[in-house]
Amino acid sequence: MSEPRFPTSLGMSTTSTITLLGEDLAEDLMGKVSLTELVYRMTTLETPTAGQVRMLDACLLALADHGFTPTAIAARLTYLSAPDSVQGAMAAGLLGGGSRFLGVTEDCGRFLHAIIADLADRGGTVPSDDAAWDAVARDVVREERAAKRIIPGLGHPVHKELDPRTPALVRIAHETDSYGPHLALFEAIGRVHPELLGRTLVLNGAGVVGAGLADLGLPISLLRGFALLARAAGLLGQLAEEERMPVGMDAYLFVEHHADFVDPTTLAEDD
Missing domain, CATH: 1.10.230.10 (Cytochrome P450-Terp, domain 2)
Incomplete structure (x- = not known):
């Protein structure tokens, strides 16, 4: 019985080479192809026109960052809790990309x-x-x-x-x-x-x-993925600013100091 095969048209590596989309990554793509163009090519397997690259880039820029949105706050607070885990902070922000935001x-x-x-x-x-x-x-x-x-x-x-x-x-x-x-x-x-x-x-x-x-x-089927790609760039900027001008601790303490206890038995009686 033959061994299973796993077909791909994307990245492949050997001991001394890396190819992507059948092209040499170092020689054919790096310094010649933008990340925006690469994303288009990887998702469609087609080469975009210069105009399509510009439009896609504009779409991504439009979604990159909107200030202290829930996704940004989630990323900042996670970074506050686990500054050793940039990936956790980025993931926390991206996980908030749902029906209400993004x-x-x-x-x-x-x-x-x-x-x-x-x-x-x-x-x-x-x-x-x-x-x-x-x-x-x-x-x-x-x-x-x-x-x-x-x-x-x-x-x-x-x-x-x-x-x-x-x-x-x-x-x-x-x-x-x-x-x-x-x-x-x-x-x-x-x-x-x-x-x-x-x-x-x-x-x-x-x-x-x-x-x-x-x-x-x-x-x-992948449109939300493009929104998340754009927001990932924005979240990186949010984390960089959190290092320069931290607000995570203030946000946490503000909520903590303004929390009011509500008797759960009272809530049960109201129900």
């Missing part, structure tokens, strides 16, 4: 992709102008409203008037020929939802990133 990138990308795929399955053509996209978007908003579902990426907890990332990402997508149906549909939702919902919500920049990543042809 997850909207994946959720929005999947949502838009499902609608576009459904258009194709029904034999429809992809709209070619804003008016046609607006018609599709109206149907989408009506359906989601009737089902009492939230449209991923519509609205932001802080940016109530404008998420500054949104117009920048749309502009870069046009400049790099990376603008596609996902961004077109999401922009259409942004245009038509006020007339149907009776209020205006901003297009969340993280949701726009999801649309942009989908238009780049990146795997829909």
Whole structure:
């Protein structure tokens, strides 16, 4: 019986060489290929254009750091508890990337992709102008409203008037020929939802990133992975700042000194 084989198109090593994607890491890639390009190539097995690299880089930058978010606080507090474990602090921050923080990138990308795929399955053509996209978007908003579902990426907890990332990402997508149906549909939702919902919500920049990543042809199932990749860079910056200007101990002591005991029997009686 033959021994099992484990196929890969990615990294391979010998006693004196390292190859990645079938190319010599030291000679063909290092100093010639950016990390952004490498990530694109490793996930799609295709070589991106310069424009696609620029768009992907912009998407990653848009998600890198947003200040004292729960993911950053988790990383800082873990670093406070275990300063010998940078990997633990980084992991703690990344584990917080879920449905409320960072997850909207994946959720929005999947949502838009499902609608576009459904258009194709029904034999429809992809709209070619804003008016046609607006018609599709109206149907989408009506359906989601009737089902009492939230449209991923519509609205932001802080940016109530404008998420500054949104117009920048749309502009870069046009400049790099990376603008596609996902961004077109999401922009259409942004245009038509006020007339149907009776209020205006901003297009969340993280949701726009999801649309942009989908238009780049990146795997829909891995969109949250790209958000985590971006946030890993931000968390590294947070840990560096924690070393320069520590706030972890103050945050811990503030909560500790403002904790109030609540009699559990009282809670049980209230239930």
